[in-house]
Amino acid sequence: MRHNWAFTAVFLLLLAGCQKEEGxxxxxxxxxxxxxxxxxxxQEEGAARGVTVDFVAAQLSAVLDDIAEPNVSGQCxxxxxxxxxLVIDRAFWSxxxxxKREFVIFHELGHCYLGRSHLDTAxxxxxxxxxxxxGLSGCRNAYNSWTRSAYLDELFLEN
Numbered sequence: 390m391r392h393n394w395a396f397t398a399v400f401l402l403l404l405a406g407c408q409k410e411e412g413x414x415x416x417x418x419x420x421x422x423x424x425x426x427x428x429x430x431x432q433e434e435g436a437a438r439g440v441t442v443d444f445v446a447a448q449l450s451a452v453l454d455d456i457a458e459p460n461v462s463g464q465c466x467x468x469x470x471x472x473x474x475l476v477i478d479r480a481f482w483s484x485x486x487x488x489k490r491e492f493v494i495f496h497e498l499g500h501c502y503l504g505r506s507h508l509d510t511a512x513x514x515x516x517x518x519x520x521x522x523x524g525l526s527g528c529r530n531a532y533n534s535w536t537r538s539a540y541l542d543e544l545f546l547e548n
Contacts, residue, residue: 420444420451424477427494431502434495438545442502448472449501451494453479460524463493465501473501492532496520499544519543 420428428444428451435442449472456464456478462485467473475497482490499505499521508519509526517528520540524530532540 420449421453423453423482424451424494427491428498430491431495431498434541435545438542440545444502447502449475449498451475451477453477453482455479456481463497465497467501475501488533488537492520492530495541495544503544505544519547 432442432444451474454476456462456476461478462481463475463477465473465475475494477490477493477497481493485493505521507523508521509523509528510518511526511528512518515527515529516531516536517526520530520532521544522528522530
């Protein structure tokens with residue numbers, strides 16, 4: 390049987406061009422695959438509180454990347470001309486627990502999607518009133534599995 394090298398070469402080139410999709414892409418926005426479950430959770434938590442979250446309409450992008458600023462785990466980039474873009478620090482992501490990942494993504498979505506600013510008010514016990522605190526204030530971050538529901542109520546309902 391004679392081997393057709395031209396066919397094999399074309400087949401290999403086509404195969405090399407087929408790669409696993411790196412995220413969910415719709416129109417002009419991409420949410421990197423590792424971040425998708427947290428975006429899904431954000432939508433679910435909003436819906437549970439009567440808030441519709443539509444990332445397609447918002448054209449919000451989100452990626453893991455290196456953030457040069459020290460002690461910055463996530464950033465929301467926004468301006469009037471482009472859709473908002475959320476960046477999560479790759480080094481933070483690789484070592485963070487699920488609850489810490491959720492906190493950072495939900496905090497940044499508070500900025501990028503809900504339009505929330507920082508709120509550095511402290512409760513009498515020194516814990517932060519909101520998950521939208523800047524991290525530079527005197528309040529103590531208390532976001533955990535026991536306080537999660539109250540913080541998410543404040544995030545979605547105080548808008």
